[in-house]
Amino acid sequence: MTGVPAAAAGGASGARRAASGAASGKVPGSAVGRTAARSAEGGTSGTGHGAGGSGAAVGEGSDSAGVEAQGEDKGARGGKLTAAAVNQASVWNIANLLTMLRLVLVPAFVALMLADGGYDPAWRALAWAAFAIAMITDIFDGHLARTYNLVTDFGKIADPIADKAIMGAALICLSALGDLPWWVTGVILGRELGITLLRFVVIRYGVIPASRGGKLKTLTQGVAVGMYVLALTGWLATLRWWVMAAAVVLTVVTGLDYVKQAIVLRRQGIAERKAALEEKEA
Template identity: 65%
Template sequence: MVAEPVAAPDPGPRQPALPEPTHVPVLNIANLLTVSRLVLVPVFLLALFTDGGTDPFWRLVAFVVFAVASVTDHVDGRLARKHGLITDFGKIADPIADKALTGSALVGLSLLGDLPWWVTLVIAVREVGVTLLRFWVIRHGVIPASRGGKAKTLAQVVAIGFFLLPLPAWVGPVNWAIMAVALVLTVVTGVDYVVRAVRLRARGKRALAP
């Protein structure tokens, strides 16, 4: 008698294959906007220093370039989050582009005598320090932007914009009121960032400990 072949047990319904992680190309619209912000920095400086920085028309041009570049900062981040275009390049290039734009505006205004150097130094020390902290803790994680940080950025952009515009002298107190708010937020959020960076690094070290 020939034995009947034994059927293999039914493995049951197949589990759907997990989707492979999608590779995000570095060359995407969000990163292109970030790079465009860097490209606009020398254009902004050229307009700012044309005719010694005293021509109202060129000051207005400098303001427009600065405003457009600042808007791209909001747009590129929003596009990256909405469409999944976040890349390591963007994480590094975006804050560098921000600092380059803000720093060039502050230094330019100080060179023209429109803004005291101590204001530029306070903001520059904070921004450079935060950028260095990002690299210091990058292997342990990313510190998310806080509401205070976003308010700081907005206050800085608005304050710099007022100083760029060829406005009458009586607007001066308004300029300084906005800049004062920006300076307070700059210092407070800088201290907060240091605290969060130290805590993140400490947690990362504990997680890596045997």
């Protein structure tokens, strides 16, 4: 019986010495002192600290959530700005640069074609070179845009304008100089402008695809006009007449084919819309 109180007393006195040592800093490395200090703190204010700690955690969680939301918002805005910058920069790709070159060549071609009265073989040869470069870039810019995914809104608008501008300028110059009948120029340009307007009219129902006949027409027109731009004589002059005749025939035939496709496309579109409305009402 006498050993137990002594041990208890010894234990209590040891705890007090450890606690006092921890408080005074005399035994900073003592595990007992640190344990006693933690026990005292836990016994007196464990609940209060727990509640305070949970409140602090909630507050910190709310702050961190707000910071994260602000970060995501800034990231989203930054992503939109970056995407807009990339889209803006993508206008200056190789395909669009070739289209711009073709647009610049139009006034250059007209100046060369009409230089010195429009009948000097040397100036006509330079005009032919400008026309040939424009026709070649027309082939390559579309191929590059489709192959390397360089299609842009600018290219969709500027490419057909550049095509018709160089061809129209050549035809008008040739007719003004008396080398080509005006009715040929009227048929070709009328067909091109008419089909362009027709595409816009039926675009709500779908897109009229380019046909093989249309591509052959474009090639034949380019060859024929190029031969007329050059000051050819003899059998070459006769040959260019036949090439131009073939270009006119293809122009008319493919134009009628486009009109037929537009009518069919419009009828299909109207029928599909009518069926969709009936299905909704049912």
